[in-house]
Amino acid sequence: MSKLKYGLSIFTFIISFIFVKYIVGIGLKSYNTSNNEVNFNKILIETVSNLNSNLPMMIDSETRLDNATGFNKILQYNNTLINYTANEISVNDFFNALNQKIINKVCTSKEMQIFLNNDITIKYEYRGKNGKHIMVIDITKSKCSTI
Numbered sequence: 001m002s003k004l005k006y007g008l009s010i011f012t013f014i015i016s017f018i019f020v021k022y023i024v025g026i027g028l029k030s031y032n033t034s035n036n037e038v039n040f041n042k043i044l045i046e047t048v049s050n051l052n053s054n055l056p057m058m059i060d061s062e063t064r065l066d067n068a069t070g071f072n073k074i075l076q077y078n079n080t081l082i083n084y085t086a087n088e089i090s091v092n093d094f095f096n097a098l099n100q101k102i103i104n105k106v107c108t109s110k111e112m113q114i115f116l117n118n119d120i121t122i123k124y125e126y127r128g129k130n131g132k133h134i135m136v137i138d139i140t141k142s143k144c145s146t147i
Contacts, residue, residue, distance in 0.1 A: 040073060040115075040118055040120060041070075041071055041072065041073070043070075044070025044071060044073075044074075044075055044120070045070055045071065047068075047070055047075070048067075048068040048069055048070040048075070051068050052067050052068060055067050055068070058082075059079070061083075062081055062082065062083055062084075063079050063080070063081060063082070064079065064080045064082050065077060065078070065079055066078045066079065066080055073118075073119055073120045073121060074120065074121045074122075074123060075115060075120055075121070075122045075123070076122075076123040076124075076125055076136075077122075077123070077124050077125065078125050078127070079124065079125065079126050079127070080126075080127050080128070080129060080131075081126060081127070081128055081129060081134070082129050083129065084128055084129060085128040085129055085130040085132065086127065086128035086130060086132035086133065086134050087128070087130075087132075088128065089128060089134050091134060091135050094126070094134060094135060095135055095137070098124075098137065099137050102124055102137050102139065103137070103139050103143055103144070103147065104147055106122055106139045106144075107139065107143065107144035107147050108147070116139075116140070116141040116144060117141065119140075119141065121138055121139065121140050122138075122139040122140075123136050123137065123138050123139070124136065124137045124139075
């Protein structure tokens with residue numbers, strides 16, 4: 001499990017500083033060039049379309065970012081732990097190792113504020129190498145007020 005925790009900390013760092021900036025850069029471009037009425041679903045669709053053109057991608061030795069989805073004010077990253085099945089992961093340990101780190105990174109990211117301030121939920125979904133669901137971490141603006 002320590003190998004998994006190490007990989008997850010690397011994943012959190014990389015996803016926060018590479019993909020978040022990439023995604024938000026695209027979203028901000030759409031936001032800045034739109035009229036007064038902002039269509040965040042359109043921004044999300046454009047953002048994930050551009051991101052997905054570079055996926056799947058290994059984030060670290062344990063985690064593959066398979067794709068992202070964006071619609072109905074939800075931006076979701078879909079990840080697979082390539083070395084573990086869902087049954088081999090303790091959901092509580094996994095959640096405890098990752099949840100607060102991801103919340104802190106997203107909530108303190110200047111680039112993510114446009115999404116959070118417009119009530120867009122950011123989700124990180126994890127599956128085992130067998131494709132079975134492990135867990136989802138949801139980040140909303142209200143969770144940011146607790147850090």
